[in-house]
Amino acid sequence: MRGELLKIYKVLLDFYGHQNWWPAETRYEVVVGAILTQNTSWKNVEKAINNLKNENLLEEEKILNIDEDKLKELIKPAGFYNLKAKRLKNTTKFIVDNYGSTEGMAKTDKDTLTLRKELLSINGVGKETADSILLYALDRESFVVDAYTKRMFSRLGIINEKAKYDEIKEIFEKSLPKDLEIYKEYHALIVEHCKKFCRKKPLCEKCPISH
Missing domain, CATH: 1.10.1670.10 (Helix-hairpin-Helix base-excision DNA repair enzymes (C-terminal))
Structure with a gap:
């Protein structure tokens, strides 16, 4: 085999x-892309990410502080925007509360299995999304x-x-x-x-x- x-x-x-891959300028942008790409094509995700970039919002604290209705409007091209806005805020809150930032999470000495369990505990993060974040945002072999x-x-x-x-x-x-x-x-x-x-x-x- x-x-x-x-x-x-x-x-x-x-x-x-x-x-x-993954086409992104920062680790956090990979996290955002991994959530937005659920059940949609990458072309649609790119439109949503460009909307966030145009508003200078691709940072953890900014996503946490933005009004959820405005966030929904910006990520609308990626579809399922009501769900994805909540998932984006949930995931971002977890990262900020536990690691300060995605950069901080990437620098942790926790093993990959532990990080995977943590990601899977977040509402709306399934296995494919968790592994995408681990591999492309955190540089872990998953x-x-x-x-x-x-x-x-x-x-x-x-x-x-x-x-x-x-x-x-x-x-x-x-x-x-x-x-x-x-x-x-x-x-x-x-x-x-x-x-x-x-x-x-x-x-x-x-x-x-x-x-």
Whole structure:
């Protein structure tokens, strides 16, 4: 399994090149993006993040202090804005109350498992969101599993399509070297590949993995 997953990684990297994810200027911007991207496309998230940037609001204290109705209006392009405004405030409050800032959280000497449990205790933060924050905002080796991962690797026969999130995560983490850059790149490459070839209706004839 280890050899197989690494081989696929190398094929994808050769084909697409480095993706350099997550597109963000600060650690906190990654946190905001991870919450806003729930159940929507990244294009919509970018619109919402640009709204926040235009108002100079992409800082923890500013998000905590902004009127919730105004926040809803600004993040509206990302959809589910009533829910996401609450989740954004909840998550930000947790970070500020416990670590002062996302930078402070990144510098903690707590282990990754402890941080993951803390993030999952926040209302509205599920496993994919928690792992995205750990990997891309806090630079922790915590593999992110999304719908694309399930689709692609069940089609390749590597995972069972009914496998649970943590089972899939464990397969990747046991099979790959514990390398932050590989974790980041692999997840980004999977997303790119599923947009190009491993779509709902797959384009298998030109797929670089099947050749």
